[in-house]
Amino acid sequence: MAKNAAAVAAPTAKKSKKWVQIKRDKWMYALLLPGTLYFIIFKIIPLWGIFISMKTYYAGVDFMEADWVGLSNFIKFFSSTSFIMLLKNTLIISAMNIVFFFPLPIILALLLNEIRLQWYKKALQTLVYVPHFVSMVVIASITFMLLKESSNDAQSGGAIFELVKRINGTGESWLGGKVAIYWVLLFQNIWKESGWGTIIFLAALAGVDVEQYEAAIVDGASRLQQLIYITVPAIMTTVVTMFILRMGSVLDTGYEQLILMQNSLNKSSTDTFDTYVYNIGRVDGNYGYSTAVGLFKSIVSLICIQSANRLAKHAGQAGLF
Amino acid sequence: MKNWKRISMLVLATGLAASSLAGCGETKKPIDLNSKTPSIEVMTSANKTNSPGQESPVVQAIEKHLGEAMSEKYGKQYDKVILDIQWVVSTAYGEKVTAALGANEYPNVMLVTARNSSIIQNSKHGTFWDITDYFQKKDDKFKSEENPEGYVYPELAKANPVINKNISVDGRISGIYRARTIGRQGMTYRRDWVENLHKKGVLDFDEPKTLDDLDAMMKAFTENDPDGNGKKDTYGMIVTTFLDGPLNNLAIWMGSPNEWGYDEEAGEWKPWFMSEGYFDAMTKMREWYQAKYINKNMATMDANDWDSEFLNGYGGIQIDVADRARRNATNIAEKNPNAVVDVIGYVTDGDADPRVLPTTGYMGYYVLPHQTVETEEELDFVLSVLDECNSEEVVDLCNYGIEGTHYTLDENGKAKIISEDSLTKDYQDLNQFSMGLAGPYQLTTAYANKAAEKVQQVYDENEQWAVMNPMAPYTSDSYAMSGTQLDAIIAEAKTNYIIGNLDEAGYKKAIDQWLKMDGDLVCQDYTEAYENDKSNYKDGKLYIPETSKYKFRF
Structure with missing residues (x-):
């Protein structure tokens, strides 16, 4: 060269x-x-498509012909009844994911890291990745099979539905429940993605200096003490980085899973910004309005990621930028 | 060695760049009228995943028939007209139409299923051909015995003007609709129970005619042991979480407008659930519920259990689509051979004229984009082909396949379908392509049971009493944006009023809430849409027909 x-x-x-x-x-x-x-x-x-949000623009109509409406799409959105509902649902789903789902890959990675049998560790690692490659459609169908209610007393419902029914006597509607559906969604996420999420943390764990452990062992540190004082601080930067990135997608709930699990009973608790944009923009073709909603989401994401970054720096961590 | 690495890197890099640049522009060829086998691309919805294509003998038969018909009409030799049908699974259809609109890439003929704002805007902006004046177009050279008026498109001329109004934008029509039964609603009931009670002297009729009859029936079904088993284990009407099935029908029978009515006193358009008739119907159901004539779990019973409750002989009345009677008549025979299921289209309020809740009468319509149907000549040809697709021959092919191969005729001239998957796959979903707007057609299958025959009678009779929705041609953006919330408020209030959790004041509160939460914008949208429609003006003045004027309670 x-x-x-x-x-x-x-x-x-x-x-x-x-x-x-x-x-x-x-x-x-x-x-x-x-x-x-x-x-x-x-x-x-x-x-430049941001300009769409300031027009009454529908799919197929000439963009230049569409009327400029300034911020009226935004005003319409913020003053509409749906806004509060969408915000509430999005935040509930997102918060549940951050509180219950976000720590799981870290815990799983730490657990895997403690396994000393190499072949066993490798096999386990591969196994927990598998659900990530299963399509959401398949996961939704499996969920339906497990949770579906019996249509009458003569027939039995899904396995988990029947189990719960035996235990507490009354059949609970998981798929149609306004609150229960949140737990179903969360559990689907955990099952599908927590194994895959360990990759980045395992990589961070692999980078921890072995000498530190050796020194700690000489000093008489127990396994638990090694974990708390060496491993966890070592991967903290990665955890914080992942957390900041996660904050950037606080309003992203995705729409695939939600649309698959949605029905008329739980729609009012599972409609989020993403499904709303999909229905109004992609299905109904009201591009102007749905772009305004999407833009609002992006701005909030930017604010979230910035403030998480500031907070991290404030707390003495490296931050993202 | 090193050089090779570099070269492969470069190839990889440019390859990636090129592939990200490459668009997917597929240019559409215009219809070639000079070809002996002109091809028309049609995009329509499919319910199955393996809908038939060019290899299907039924499609081939249709194409050949179209070729012959076009040769005759234009005096030019066409071997066949190729129907290049793009099947799109129905659940993703709306998205596919929006994608076509967004990309400005269309087939020659495109089905539109949802009438949303983007379709209406596109119709206004002239994305599709305005074919309003083609339906009744006449030309003396087409005058013949079967076509004495000389219609250029004799089958399209049979389109129902009411349905054409429903799909219009500003009174202009840009599509050919797929016809569906207008008078589909009806009341399914246990005829044997009524007859038992008639014999016992509790009731004085075999078939209910009026609201009072229905009232008496509800009472007797609950209190007078209609199945004669000595136990009080039956009730009148089965109501599920799909409350709108029974309630909306009852409301129309009791004088409510269909969806929207004009309040003359207030001088504004209002939704039906604010009307006097609708409230009367809810109050009637409230009384029935209190008297236990309706199942007590109506607020939570899944609509899937609707039929089993009926088949098990617990409840005796279902108000919903009339075809429930056909299905339930077949299924109840296994459980109870003595049961007789019957159906009626409506009951009347005393001596008043019958009133029936109709469907919109169509399920999507085919539009012809200017982009792909470029000239007047091409339009004429496409319309002629679609016209011919509504002929008896093509409709029969679409519905039943080829005689002798896919079905046989029984002694009454009814089609007997040979149900083998290898055969039905030749024509399944072609009925989704078919418009059938010149119906009713001669060829039908034999009725599965007596109720099925009655269902057909109900359909036919209902049509003339249909109370049309004056706002059917219009849409509301505010509703598209907040509909989920708005519907939930009213649905909850209706249920709670009927089961007694709310009184009239409480229901009024829910309506106020509905209005406050953008419901007023929905009213405004529809009012404006009505006023902006030029076809609603007579002598320069806005015209609201007497049949749209109603009394409102709220």
Whole structure:
């Protein structure tokens, strides 16, 4: 590489130093190209679409012909009845995920890390990844089979439904329950993603200096003390980074899972910003209004990620940027 | 070696870049009228996953028939007209239409299932052909014995004007609808119970005609042991969480408007649940509920249990779609061979004229985008093909397949379907493509039972008494945005009023809440839509027909 660069650089000495550097690292820049193009094409250029949120623009109608309405789409959204409901549902689902789901991959990673039998650890690791590759549609169908209610006394419902019915005597509607559905959604997430989420923490754990453990053992530290004083602080940066990133998606509930699990009984507690944007924008074609809702979501995400970052720095952690 | 690595890197990098740049622009070829086999691309909804394509003998038969018909009409040789049907699974259909609109890439003929704001905006902006004046278009050269008026599109000329009004935008029609039964609603009941009670002298009729009859029936079904087993183990009407089935029908029978009515005193349009008739119906159901003529778990009973409650002989009346009678008549025979299931379309309020809650009469409609149907000539050809698709021959092919292969005729001339998967897959879902707007058609299957025959009679009779929804052609953006919440408020209030948790003042409170939570905007949207529709003006003045005027309580 160096020989090449010198050979190229010599005859073009007049050109600026920067150009020489670029020439020298041209393959590196070539590798950078797809990523840059990706961001320009899919993230930067579409930004002009924000203007859609200030028009009454429907799919298929000429964009230039659509009326400018200023912020009326936003005002309509904030003053609509749906806003409070959507905010409430989104926050409930998101908060449950942060409180109950977020710590699980960390705990699981720590547990896996403590296993000393290598083959057993590897096998377990692979097994917990598997659900991640199962499609949400399949998971929804499995859930229906396990939780469905019996249509009459002669027939039996799903296995878990029947079990609960035997224990407490009354059949509880999990799929139609306004509150119960939240736990179903949470459990689906945990089952599907907590194994996959361990990857990044296991990588962080692999980077912990072994000498620290050796020194601790010499000092007579127990397994638990090693965990608390060496392992946990070592991965704290990763945990904080993941948490900040998670805060950036506080209003992201995704719509695939929710739409699959939605029915007329639980709709008022499972409609979130994401499903709302999907229904109004993708299905009904009201692009102007749904873009306004989506933009609102992005702004809140930006605020959340910024404040989480500030908080982390304030608490003495490295932060993200 | 190193060079190879570099080259492969470069190839990878440029490859990635190129693939991210490559669009997916598929250009649509126009309809080739000079070809002997012109092809028309149709996008429609499918219920099955393996809907038939060019390999199906039924599709081939339709294409051949269309070719012959077009050859005759245009005096030009067409071997066949290829129907290139793009099947889209019905659950994702709305999304697919929006995607087509957003990308401005259309088939020649596209089914539109949801009438949302984007469809209405597109109709106003002329994305689709305005075909209002083509339905009744006449030309002397087409005059013949079967077509004495000389309609250019004789089958399209049979389209129901009421349904055409329902799919119109500003009084202009941009589509050909897929027809559905208008008078589909009815009351299914245990005829044998009524007859038993008639014999006992409790009731004085075999078939209820008026609201008073229904009242007496509800009482007798609960208190006078209609099944004669000596136990008081039956009740009148089965009501489930789908309260709107029974309640909306009863409301129309008792004089409520259909969805929207005009309050002359207040000078504004109001939703039906604020009307006098609707409130009367709720009060009637409240009385029935208190007297235990209705199942006590009506607020929680799943609509899936509706039929089993009826089949087990617990409750004797269901008010919903009339076809329930056909299904239940078949299923009840296994449990109780003596049971007789019958159906009526309505009961009247005293001597008043019958009133029936109709459906909208259509299930989506086919639009012809300007983008892909470019010229007047192409439009004429596509309309002729769609016209021919409504002919008896093509509709029969779509519904039953080919005679001799897919079905046979019994001695009464009824179709007997050979139900083998390998055969039905040749034409399944073609009935989803079919419009059937020139119906009723001759060929039908034999009635499964006596109730099925009665169901057909109910359909036919209901149609003339249908109370149409004056706002059916319009939509409300506010409703699209807040509908879930708004519907929940009213649904809860209706149930609670009927089971006695709310009194009239409480119900009024719920309505006020509905109005406050954007319900007033919904009213406003519809009022504006009505006023903006040029076809609602007569002599320059806004015209509200007498049949849309009602008395309102709230």
